Amino acid sequence: MDTGKVVARDDDPRVAELLSQGWHVIAESWAAQLDAHAIDTRELSRLAATAGPYGGVRSAESSDVSAILALDAVTLPHYPGDVATHHEALTPVSAGLSATRRAFGVFEHERALAVTYVDLAGHRAEIDFTVVTPELRGRRLGSAVKAASVLALSAEGVRTFRTGGSAENHAILAANGRLGFVVDERWVTLAAPTTAP
Numbered sequence: 353m354d355t356g357k358v359v360a361r362d363d364d365p366r367v368a369e370l371l372s373q374g375w376h377v378i379a380e381s382w383a384a385q386l387d388a389h390a391i392d393t394r395e396l397s398r399l400a401a402t403a404g405p406y407g408g409v410r411s412a413e414s415s416d417v418s419a420i421l422a423l424d425a426v427t428l429p430h431y432p433g434d435v436a437t438h439h440e441a442l443t444p445v446s447a448g449l450s451a452t453r454r455a456f457g458v459f460e461h462e463r464a465l466a467v468t469y470v471d472l473a474g475h476r477a478e479i480d481f482t483v484v485t486p487e488l489r490g491r492r493l494g495s496a497v498k499a500a501s502v503l504a505l506s507a508e509g510v511r512t513f514r515t516g517g518s519a520e521n522h523a524i525l526a527a528n529g530r531l532g533f534v535v536d537e538r539w540v541t542l543a544a545p546t547t548a549p
């Protein structure tokens with residue numbers, strides 16, 4: 353983490369203190385939660401089905417990892433925000449799938465069109481990131497992969513889903529709202545006052 357930056361919840365007393373010392377807000381972010389009991393299965397099924405014309409959403413397998421790495425490489429500059437919402441480039445290790453690191457995606461031949469990665473810890477799921485190939489954005493594929501992942505994992509016993517992102521990321525905020533996620537934390541990234549040379 354850049355030492356000239358501080359990420360803090362917006363209700364953290366340090367925020368007012370740092371602002372009074374000349375620090376300034378350079379980015380805002382949020383976290384949101386969806387509890388299994390609040391899932392609207394019919395709406396999520398409808399959203400997941402929007403990927404039907406592209407082959408549908410399925411659980412990713414290890415044979416999909418190279419296609420996922422290719423999608424990640426071309427979309428790296430597309431994540432808005434600052435350090436709090438930074439997306440680290442996937443590697444063959446971090447893209448690897450396991451019982452606690454799952455992915456759901458839309459795949460066409462050897463290409464990944466959309467993918468979402470989810471880290472599991474007991475009955476909790478933390479959505480790491482969601483990405484759609486640039487030319488197919490705005491066709492609800494991002495919503496579809498997230499909806500399908502929530503449906504599949506809740507059926508496997510996950511009770512709590514967490515996600516987060518940049519306040520500038522209107523598409524993922526809208527997608528989460530439609531899925532039923534409720535924003536329960538807001539964060540700010542503060543930068544230190546610039547010192548004169």
Ligand SMILES: CC(C)(COP(=O)(O)OP(=O)(O)OC[C@H]1O[C@@H](n2cnc3c(N)ncnc32)[C@H](O)[C@@H]1OP(=O)(O)O)[C@@H](O)C(=O)NCCC(=O)NCCS
Pocket residue numbers: 427430431432480481482483484485488489490491492493494495496517521522523524526527530
């Ligand atoms: C964020 C992202 C995954 C969204 O995927 P997508 O398939 O384009 O999104 P959807 O088509 O499912 O749209 C979801 C909602 O956002 C809205 N939306 C889409 N693009 C938008 C935009 N540029 N501005 C505002 N709203 C937008 C849609 O209208 C939809 O809302 P609705 O269901 O109420 O109509 C995609 O833009 C992306 O890959 N971005 C780069 C990576 C990233 O930022 N990922 C998220 C952080 S992990």
